[in-house]
Amino acid sequence: MGVSERSKGTSRFFLFGMGNRRKLIYRAGKLMDAFTGEVLRRWKVISEAIEPAEYCVRLQTANDCEVTILEDEEGVWLMEGEDGIPLSLSPLRLPRFEGHPYACDLRLLHHEVLINIVDGKPLPNLFVYRRPWLRDAAMMAMVLEKTGNVGLLEGWVMTLCDPFDRNNNGIPEPDNLGQALYLVSLFADASHPLVAKVLAAVPEFQRGRHICGLTDFAEHPVYQTKWLKYGLQRLGLPDPFVIPEVPDSYSALFWMAYRDAHVPCPRFSPEMAARYPYLAWAEAHFYGDDPPMHLKGDNYPLSWEAQASQADYEGMRILGDEWVTNRTAVPHAWHAAEMFLYLLERKNPSVNGCR
Secondary structure (H helix, E strand, O other): OOOHOOOOOOOEEEEOOOOOOEEEEEEEEEEEEEOOOEEEEEEEEEEEEEEEEHHHEEEEEEEOOEEEEEOOOEEEEEEEEEEEEEEOOOOOOOOOOOOOOOHHHHHHHHHHHHHHHOOOEEEOOOOOOOOOHHHHHHHHHHHHHHOOOOHHHHHHOOOOOOOOOOOOOOOOOOOHHHHHHHHHOOOOOOOOOOHHHHHHHHHHHEOOOEOOOOEEOOOOOOOOOHHHHHHHHHHHOOOOOOOOOOOOOOHHOOOOOOOOOOOOOOOOOOOHHHHHHHHHHHHHHHHHHOOOOOHHHOOOOOOOOEOOOOHHHHHHHHHHHHHHHHHEEOHHHHHHHHHHHHHHHHOOOOOOOOO
């Protein structure tokens, strides 16, 4: 499935319920619970205006009533005429990124990260995944650190007891070791019980002075060792590891540090980028390329993932049958996070992100 195909969804909708708020969908004159499909309100709509970067839907109804569904730092609100009622309340920080050339995109991408937090758990996508992935969660946490919302993950992180998420067919993926350490570092020190479990698991993957194992069903020793070193550094722990001088296509996914430790290798193919656009965004960030704006949706949502082996795409049916048919999940938290973190640094864009 190409990028242009992803943009052909006929469903016009908007998701409400960032962070730990109740997840709601506006679609075709209905406000629904995102998980049960329960219809909370239904209107005969003459006109609708969906304003994604303002977290807002405005309706004009057949009985000449103005309806606004709005999400702000306090919660989600429904306003019908003069009446306004809260639908879900929970405090968040929602910076507007005023003055940034990509302010509109940053607001929306922040939303697409926050909407995928369900009951304190950071999910890659709220409809097709049931369990957090440490890789995606770490990237989401980097966004939340920037916006003052990382506390949303504290309850989940502090109760982590396994160094691996085991989401890829139960395989213990060694990049999880560093990701777990990084996540712990946000709220605790090296005395957290998970740290000892991570350190005890390292020898299983150690190959001399680096680690190696399966991540996404292939060996990625550079990427895995970079994550481990990063996590150890965050907690102030001894780091005897050396990044191996070998080609690793995932090396360029780790742009946060150790950029000099990299052996050039072929880049991700257009087909891989279209299915898993977070790979190409991270790669562009690493190399300092212009941001791959063709791998950003041209309508809401901006982020996606397609044809993933562990996703249950039936969960997307509530947004429209075409998402299930195309095996595409929107919005996707890792994709949104990679775009956000790159564009936040991009002060002089070649293309203005505001529309």
